[in-house]
Amino acid sequence: MTTAISARSLRKVYPGTPPVEALAGADLDIQDNEFFTLLGPSGCGKTTLLRMIAGFEHPTSGSLDMFGASLLDLPPYKRPINTVFQSYALFPHLTVSQNIAFGLEMLGKPKTEIKETVAQMVDLVQMSELADRQTGQISGGQQQRVALARALAPKPRVLLLDEPLSALDFKLRKEMQLELKRLQTETGITFIFVTHDQEEALTMSDRIAVMNAGSIRQIGAPRDIYDHPAERFVADFIGDTNFLSAQITSSNADRARVDLSSGESTSARLPEGGARDGQVTLAIRPEHAKLVMPDDGLLRGTLENIVYFGTDTHIHLRLTDGTPFTLRQQNNSETELQFAKGDTAGIRFAPDVAQVLKD
Amino acid sequence: MTDLSLTAAKRASRRRWILLAPALILLVFAASGPLLITVIFSLLTPGDYGGVVWKFSTDGWFGVFAQRDIFDGTFGWSDAHLSIFWRSVKLSLITTVACLFFGVPTAYFIATRPKKQRGFWMLLIIIPFWTNLLIRTFAILELIRNEGTVNSLLIWAGVIDAPIQILYTEFSIILGMVYVYLPLMVLPVYASMERFDFSLVEAAYDLYATRFRVLRRVILPLVKPGIVAGSILVFVPSLGAYVTPRVMGGGNQLMLGNLIELQFGQGRNWPLGAALSMTLLAIVMVALIVYVRAAGNEEVQHG
Ligand SMILES: Nc1ncnc2c1ncn2[C@@H]1O[C@H](COP(=O)(O)OP(=O)(O)O)[C@@H](O)[C@H]1O
Ligand SMILES: [Mg+2]
Helix, strand or coil, X not given: CCEEEEEEXXXXXXXXXXXXXXXXXXXXXXXXXXXXXXXXXCCCCHHHHHHHHHCCCCCCEEEXXXXXXXXXXXXXXXXXXXXXXXXXXCCCCCEHHHHHHHHHHHCCCCHHHHHHHHHHHHHHCCCHHHCCCEHHHCCHHHHHHHHHHHHHCCXXXXXXXXCCCCCCCHHHHHHHHHHHHHHHHHHCCEEEEEECCHHHHHHHCCEEEEEECCEEEEEECHHHHHHCCCCHHHHHHCCCCEEEEEEEEEECCCEEEEECCCCCEEEEECCCCCCCCEEEEEEXXXXXXXXXXXXXXXXXXXXXXXXXXXXXXXXXXXXXXXCEEEEEEECCCCCCCCCCCCCEEEEEECCCCEEECCC | CHHHHHHHHHHHHHHHHHHHHHHHHHHHHHHHHHHHHHHHHCCCEECECECEECCCCCHHHHHHHEEECCCCCCEEECHHHHHHXXXXXXXXXXXXXXXXXXXXXXXXXXXXXXXXXXXXXHHHHHHHHHCCHHHHHHHHHHHHCCCCHHHHHHHHHCCCCCCCCCCCCXXXXXXXXXXXXXXXXXXXXXXXHHCCCCHHHHHHHHCCCCHHHHHHHHHHHHHHHHHHHHHHHHHHHHHHCCHHHHHHHCCCCCCHHHHHHHHHCCCCCHHHHHHHHHHHHHHHHHXXXXXXXXXXXXXXCCC
């Protein structure tokens, strides 16, 4: 597998009083043909990282390579990288097909080839009927498709997408998520996708980089990140999580024996490069735990609230040491909750579903 | 009921007329009135000491294009007038192009500054406007005359031995007019650029457009309204300019404005002056129609 984009200690400080460190030394390797997502809250530096890859911003320090060659001295128009802008940035004086043809014309492609490619692209994003419209005369979702077609038409090696779906309504958004994933698979182009929506990231990506306050906190496949968050921020930002304090009693390569506050002990996964002994925090996903009779539980607590969500039910408990704990049960015809509000119940989870956090 | 609504309607209509009055007064006294007087004067006979005699004559219009040979009394084209028309159009066109050349990048520069700084840069553009036109023109004269700053500096630096004749040439007229009319180009172009969405520039860069092509394919088509307005604002007063050609041209490089002024002054031929004024108006109108048509029809070019 070849590396498409590789960043080392990439840092960006915007001048000003005080200067803003938007990216504090990022290390990143994005594989060719990968759907790679930058996920993080607003202001964490996602756009900055993307703009440096596109060439609109110059890094303060660090290196940035594309297929092994440095990008840093290339202006945006010499990088085989295209961007789908958050505001779409379609040319208002050009029609849909003229917008899509723009990049090809700038590359000096022959007229017949341009015509062919534009027709293909218009088809690919299902805009054939509106090809001759001005871009001001089409809806937001359609503008989104045109922006996508315009960026894909020159067949870039890497496509950058900065929160491209954030302006769309829920239903259209779900559609476009599938559409984007399909386009990525069909074209084989490396997608670098920016979002602050964890669900979007989990459903679409091959790998996700979770960012916070200018640094990359964890990189991994959606499942890895979800099941084995390395630190509190990641666990909290992606999905719902229960945090428990625990004491490591023994550890081997990637597992540890931990004592819970209830005195029971279980096995938990260790993060790479984290603490191997002493007092730690465990993360347990609500759907990984289940309710049992009080005496069979690893933990015990009182049911404070039961919320029905259709497909599943959320059960909020307070453990004996006062910590809140949420549990999620899928609803089907066979399961029925044996507990009522105010009851004391036990909580069990399988060995190794608990993840020791770095912090 | 009916009566009430009728008087209400009447009152509303009266209020409308009162509100319209300033515009109507302006139109009658400042636009149509003088124009009408000019047309009438152009068809009368010149008085002996200026003014007009109320006797119909087409001599004024005749004199715009033709002249009587003083020796054999035949009529021929008025070469002097035609060459002045031609010079006026030529110098105004060059002035407009030069203002575009300097004004568009200037407006671009200002529009791309941070919001807080733009006011300062606009102030620098506008300040000369607050100074009297004559004073500004004489300031340039001081710079470029044979013993002026530019020539003195060049001689002092040893670049030239004798002063270059800059003043009293067509070049000096253009220089003066560009200086005087540049703000009229910068202002409308800046206004259209300020509204311009600069993420389009990034989008074009991203799609392999070089700087020059970004300018030609994205920026220019979108700021064209400002450029059209600026060109008109520069071209029209240039065509009728008279202070600048007078001072910078020194009397031997006449433009239309000077010719007209001459007829109302020393020439004591008001009808000819009025006819020349109407001719100027006609040239401006034709030029504007041609220009606006051309600018409007020009499709976005490919390639
Ligand atoms: N041009 C700029 N000048 C100064 N600060 C900036 C600029 N662009 C972004 N920032 C700051 O850098 C930080 C990261 O911004 P950004 O990369 O846009 O975050 P995100 O895309 O994750 O929301 C923010 O604190 C933002 O205010
Ligand atoms: Mg952003």
